[in-house]
Amino acid sequence: MTEENSAQLWESFRLGNAQALATLFEAYYYALFNYGRKLTGDEELVKDCIQNLFQKLWRRRGGVRPTPVVKAYLFKALRRHLGDETKLLRQHRHLLPAHTDSFEVTYSHEEFLIAQQRDAEQSTRLLAALNRLSKRQREALYLKFFDGFTYERIAEVMSLNTQSVRNLVFNALKAIRKVMLVSLALVITLCT
Amino acid sequence: MSHAAYSTEDFLADESFQSFVFASDPEAVRFWQRWALQHPAKQGEFDEAVAVLQLLASRQPQPMPEAVKHEELAKLWKTMRPPVAPARARPALRTARAPKRARRWAMALAASAVLLLAGLGLWRRPAPAAAWARYATRPGEHRQVVLPDGSRVVLNASSALRLAPAWQPGQAREVWLAGEAYFNVRHTAPAGLQAVATAPPDVKFVVHAGALDVAVLGTRFNVFSRVGKTRVVLSTGQIQLSHRRAGSLEQVLLRPGELVEYNEAAPRAPLVKRTVKPAFYSAWTEGQLNFDDTSVAEIVALLEDNYGLRITLGNPALARQKLTGSVPSYDLDVLLNAVGKSLDVKVRRQGNRVWFD
Known part of the structure; x- marks a missing residue:
C-alpha cells in the first residue's frame, strides 16, 4: 500500500469508517507482527498488543491525530505498547532486572536466503556480524532492510533524530562490511 | 559529498543507492546504472556495496498462518460493531417448502453476522519492470484493492485482477478480471461528461471479463466471470x-x-438485459450471501467457486430445491450449517470435501 493510500484510509477512519481501519489492519498486520516478534520474541504478547492498539484507536477515533505516514505511526505505537507491557510484566514477576527496558532484536538463519555456493559459511558470518551490533543498530537495520523504512521514518518510529539513525545504520553497515570483506572479495572475483 | 569521492560505506548508507540495489525506485536504478558506467574507477567500491546490500536484502519472508490475521481481524470487528441484540431476529434463510418456520439457529447467525472484507495486500517493494500488477484471492478470502486512479475494487474469493503497473494519463484505464469483483470507479472525465457511449476512450475505465468488455466513466457495478459464464450488474x-x-x-x-448475462455455451445468443435488485448481487461484499429463490444446484456451484469446495449431494433431487434469504459468508461452517438446516439434511465436512446427506 502506498503512503498516500494509507493516509486516505486513515482520514476516512478518523471520520468513523470502520472498514478503513480494518483495511489498514489487514495491510499492516504481518509487518507489525514480525516487527513486534523481533522486539520481544513473545508472539502472544505481540498479538494482544496489536489488537489493543487497534481497539484503542477505534475507541479514541475522535481524538486521533491526522498522519501522512500511517505505517510509521503504527510501528511507533506498537513499540510503545510493547514497552509498557514488558515493563509491567517485569514489575509483576520480577523475572528480569528492571533496567533492561530496551528491546533485543536478534537475527536467525531462517531469515536469510543466501544464493551463493558457500552460503552456510557466509550466512553464519553475516549473522554473527549482525548479532554483534548494538541493540539500536540491529533495530534500525531491521526497519531499514526488512520493512523498507527511510531514515526519516525510522527516526520517527524509534524516537531519534534522523542524523542519529543515519549514523546507526552507517556504522552498522561498516561493521558488517568489515566482517564480510573476505568472503565478498571472493564472490566479486568469481563474478567478474 | 560528491558521489565520485564515495567510499564503500558511503555507498552502503546512501538511501538512493539502497533503492537502486533493491530496485524499489526506477529513477534510482536508472541513475546508478548510468553512474556506474561513467565512473569505472569506482567499480570496486560500487560492486562491493551492491554485494553487501544484496546479502541483507536476501531475506526470507517469515511464514505465518493467514488464520491468525483473520481471527484477530474478526476480534477487532466485534469491538467496532458489537452484535445486535438477537431478540427478534428473523430467520436468515427459509426454504420454499416451509417459508415461515422460525428457527433458533438463525439467532446465532444474526448475532455473528460480521462484515469481513479483506484489505489491501501486504506492503512490498515494487519491482521496477514488472509486466503486470496482479491481485488474487484464495478460496474464502476477500480483498480490497485501491487502483492507481483511486478506484476501489473488492475481490471475491478465488478471483484475480490484472492491470498494467502504471496508468499513463491520456490512456484508458484497463483491468482484466477472472472470478468476481465489485468495482467502485472514480469519475475522471470533466463533470459535464456523463454519457459513456460518447466519451473519448482516455476517460473510460474498462473491465475485460471473459468475452465481454465493461466500459464505464465512474460508477459502481459487480462483475462475475467464471467457467464460461459472465454476468454484469450495474448499481x-x-x-x-x-x-x-x-x-x-x-x-x-x-x-x-x-x-x-453471457453464456459461452450459447455464444450467438444476443445480450439480453433484465431488471434486478443490484444490492442482492453485491451483498457478498458485506459478508453476506443472498439467495432469492435460488436453486440448490446454483448454491452448490457458488460455494464450490468461492470456497474451493467439492460438494456431493446425497439425494440428487435436492439440487432442484430452492432457498430464499441471506447468511453471513465469512464463516464457512456457519454457512454450511445454515444451508443444511434449511434443507433439513446433515452436513459433513472433511477439508474441502462436503457432503449433504
Missing part, C-alpha cells in the same frame, strides 16, 4: 457493454438495476 451510473466476436461487435447500454 449506479452507466455501463457500455461490448461483446467481442469474430467479425462483429455487439454493444448494449446498461442503466442502474440492470443485469446482463
Whole structure:
C-alpha cells in the first residue's frame, strides 16, 4: 500500500469508517507482527498488543491525530505498547532486572536466503556480524532492510533524530562490511 | 559529498543507492546504472556495496498462518460493531417448502453476522519492470484493492485482477478480471461528461471479463466471470457493454438495476438485459450471501467457486430445491450449517470435501 493510500484510509477512519481501519489492519498486520516478534520474541504478547492498539484507536477515533505516514505511526505505537507491557510484566514477576527496558532484536538463519555456493559459511558470518551490533543498530537495520523504512521514518518510529539513525545504520553497515570483506572479495572475483 | 569521492560505506548508507540495489525506485536504478558506467574507477567500491546490500536484502519472508490475521481481524470487528441484540431476529434463510418456520439457529447467525472484507495486500517493494500488477484471492478470502486512479475494487474469493503497473494519463484505464469483483470507479472525465457511449476512450475505465468488455466513466457495478459464464450488474451510473466476436461487435447500454448475462455455451445468443435488485448481487461484499429463490444446484456451484469446495449431494433431487434469504459468508461452517438446516439434511465436512446427506 502506498503512503498516500494509507493516509486516505486513515482520514476516512478518523471520520468513523470502520472498514478503513480494518483495511489498514489487514495491510499492516504481518509487518507489525514480525516487527513486534523481533522486539520481544513473545508472539502472544505481540498479538494482544496489536489488537489493543487497534481497539484503542477505534475507541479514541475522535481524538486521533491526522498522519501522512500511517505505517510509521503504527510501528511507533506498537513499540510503545510493547514497552509498557514488558515493563509491567517485569514489575509483576520480577523475572528480569528492571533496567533492561530496551528491546533485543536478534537475527536467525531462517531469515536469510543466501544464493551463493558457500552460503552456510557466509550466512553464519553475516549473522554473527549482525548479532554483534548494538541493540539500536540491529533495530534500525531491521526497519531499514526488512520493512523498507527511510531514515526519516525510522527516526520517527524509534524516537531519534534522523542524523542519529543515519549514523546507526552507517556504522552498522561498516561493521558488517568489515566482517564480510573476505568472503565478498571472493564472490566479486568469481563474478567478474 | 560528491558521489565520485564515495567510499564503500558511503555507498552502503546512501538511501538512493539502497533503492537502486533493491530496485524499489526506477529513477534510482536508472541513475546508478548510468553512474556506474561513467565512473569505472569506482567499480570496486560500487560492486562491493551492491554485494553487501544484496546479502541483507536476501531475506526470507517469515511464514505465518493467514488464520491468525483473520481471527484477530474478526476480534477487532466485534469491538467496532458489537452484535445486535438477537431478540427478534428473523430467520436468515427459509426454504420454499416451509417459508415461515422460525428457527433458533438463525439467532446465532444474526448475532455473528460480521462484515469481513479483506484489505489491501501486504506492503512490498515494487519491482521496477514488472509486466503486470496482479491481485488474487484464495478460496474464502476477500480483498480490497485501491487502483492507481483511486478506484476501489473488492475481490471475491478465488478471483484475480490484472492491470498494467502504471496508468499513463491520456490512456484508458484497463483491468482484466477472472472470478468476481465489485468495482467502485472514480469519475475522471470533466463533470459535464456523463454519457459513456460518447466519451473519448482516455476517460473510460474498462473491465475485460471473459468475452465481454465493461466500459464505464465512474460508477459502481459487480462483475462475475467464471467457467464460461459472465454476468454484469450495474448499481449506479452507466455501463457500455461490448461483446467481442469474430467479425462483429455487439454493444448494449446498461442503466442502474440492470443485469446482463453471457453464456459461452450459447455464444450467438444476443445480450439480453433484465431488471434486478443490484444490492442482492453485491451483498457478498458485506459478508453476506443472498439467495432469492435460488436453486440448490446454483448454491452448490457458488460455494464450490468461492470456497474451493467439492460438494456431493446425497439425494440428487435436492439440487432442484430452492432457498430464499441471506447468511453471513465469512464463516464457512456457519454457512454450511445454515444451508443444511434449511434443507433439513446433515452436513459433513472433511477439508474441502462436503457432503449433504
